[in-house]
Amino acid sequence: MPIVHIDLIAGRSQEQLKKLVKDVTTAVSKNTGAPAEHIHVILSEMQENRYSVGGVLKSDEKAE
Numbered sequence: 001m002p003i004v005h006i007d008l009i010a011g012r013s014q015e016q017l018k019k020l021v022k023d024v025t026t027a028v029s030k031n032t033g034a035p036a037e038h039i040h041v042i043l044s045e046m047q048e049n050r051y052s053v054g055g056v057l058k059s060d061e062k063a064e
Helices: 014-032
Strands: 003-009 040-046
Touching: 003 014, 014 040
Parallel strands: 003 040
Antiparallel strands: none
């Protein structure tokens, strides 16, 4: 039973998330041989002020 964890900054639409999990499930099934119904995808969304790159919060990038 493959389990896939994906961390994202919040803000994508429900439709985008549905397409993402479908595409990920298809790719994992194709490359592992696992049936799609056994593949678990866990999406974790975080706020921009809870994620940084190079010491700069993503929420602060827009202000620069």
